[in-house]
Amino acid sequence: MALFDVHAHLTDRRLAADEAGVLARAAAAGVGTIISNGLNPEDNAAVAALAARSPLVKPAFGLYPVDAVLPELLASGHSYPRDTEGEAPDFDVCYADLERRIEGAFAMGEVGLDHYWVPEALWALQEERFRRLVRLALAADKPLIVHTRKAEARALEVLLEEGAQRVVWHCFSAKVKLGERIAAAGHWLSIPANAHKAENFRLLLEKLPRDKVLLETDCPYLGPEKGALNEPANVAGTAALAAQLWGASPEAALAQLGANFEGLFRAAP
Ligand SMILES: [Zn+2]
Secondary structure, rough: OOOEEEEEEEHHHHHHOOOOHHHHHHHHHEEEEEEEEEEOOOHHHHHHHHHHOOOOEEEEEOOOOOOHHHHHHOOOOOOOOOOOOOOOOOOOHHHHHHHHHHHOOOEEEEEEEEOOOOOOHHHHHHHHHHHHHHHHHOOOOOEEEEEEEEOOOHHHHHHHOOOOOOEEEEEOOOOHHHOOOOOOOOEEEEOOOOOOOHHHHHHHHOOOHHEEEOOOOOOOOOOOOOOOOOOOHHHHHHHHHHHHHHHHHHHHHHHHHHHHHHHHOOOOO
């Protein structure tokens, strides 16, 4: 069974600069699938191009929850340290991009709710747009890769109201109890590569039902070592930690994780 990374940003310029090296190290570490997540129309185009030239990469197309209301956020006088250059497109442009891409997507992501960067006056608008994206994914029968920050309980309500079942929560950083509720609702949670030193992720790995656990890196962010660039090969360390915490052999842990991936994505990693 191969390893996998359900949440990478391989189109980030820091990783794209060494694309061949990043992919070769992932393959050497036993990674069979990297889901590269898109943030906006420009990034989705880069994800599509990357997936077309690399069999290891599966495309997830999305709209980062902050980008979903970015023109309104900036117009209301708030600022946001955006990585991407150029204008923030209107939601209608972003939605049309996803409508066009959804059939060819491995998943929709990342999408979600962010109450950390987005001011409260825009929460209702952000939620309405999130619902539209969830419906688009459901209509195309695609799994969802969800980002939430300071809005986890609300995001769960929205997803359940919309009837979304094939959902993975990436870098879930709210209380472990809520993580357990999410797993009980049938969703999956992916654990990043810094779990060995991040108490919350380590606890999740220990306490969540094993069949709801997936692996991610969120690379180039959240590296396992301070200052070092993160990359998909680092999921191997999290798989080893899972085996240790579960008291399972590396092979048994890998088989469990692979089965979980198949449960959500209906494809082997
Ligand atoms: Zn991300």
